[in-house]
Amino acid sequence: MATSERGVTHRQPVDLAHVATGILRSRRDQAAEKGIDIAEHLTPAVTTGDPRLIESLIANLVDNAIRHNHPAGRVVVTTEVSRLGAAITVTNSGPDIPEDQLHRLFQPFQRLSADRNDHHSGHGLGLAIVNAVAEAHHATLTTIARPQGGSTVTVHFVPSPERASPQDAPGVMR
Numbered sequence: 001m002a003t004s005e006r007g008v009t010h011r012q013p014v015d016l017a018h019v020a021t022g023i024l025r026s027r028r029d030q031a032a033e034k035g036i037d038i039a040e041h042l043t044p045a046v047t048t049g050d051p052r053l054i055e056s057l058i059a060n061l062v063d064n065a066i067r068h069n070h071p072a073g074r075v076v077v078t079t080e081v082s083r084l085g086a087a088i089t090v091t092n093s094g095p096d097i098p099e100d101q102l103h104r105l106f107q108p109f110q111r112l113s114a115d116r117n118d119h120h121s122g123h124g125l126g127l128a129i130v131n132a133v134a135e136a137h138h139a140t141l142t143t144i145a146r147p148q149g150g151s152t153v154t155v156h157f158v159p160s161p162e163r164a165s166p167q168d169a170p171g172v173m174r
Contacts, residue, residue, distance in 0.1 A: 017042035017079040035071040045079040045086035047157035057133040065092035094150035
């Protein structure tokens with residue numbers, strides 16, 4: 001978190017879909033053990049930024065979606081490019097989240113669970129890291145509590161003036 005709060009000093013093209021593919025590959029067994037289905041809708045979505053920080057952002061979104069879910073739950077990861085820029089969206093099923101608690105979850109050490117000794121549900125840093133990385137990249141972070149439980153988190157990376165070319169990003173076929 002401290003690294004991301006200093007801002008982004010090293011920028012290079014990063015394809016959100018390529019990064020998400022690697023993270024999802026490494027999390028599938030963990031999700032399957034919990035009975036959680038992972039779906040992906042990944043299209044090239046190139047932005048510029050710090051590749052390590054962006055990987056941390058995506059990993060924390062996916063880990064949070066798996067951790068705070070229920071058996072037979074679902075996680076959906078989508079990457080796309082819109083007029084707002086490259087975006088990643090992670091949606092999960094899971095417990096109901098009171099609308100007035102959403103913003104608080106992006107602050108350090110905040111969890112919905114009242115039991116602060118339950119370390120199986122994390123330490124309350126995952127979404128705070130997501131927030132810090134988004135801020136460091138001047139990205140827009142939106143969260144919606146789903147009426148049927150769980151949430152949808154979207155991070156839009158604003159295009160940089162030098163607009164990255166999709167061919168320059170790692171993992172993009174030429």
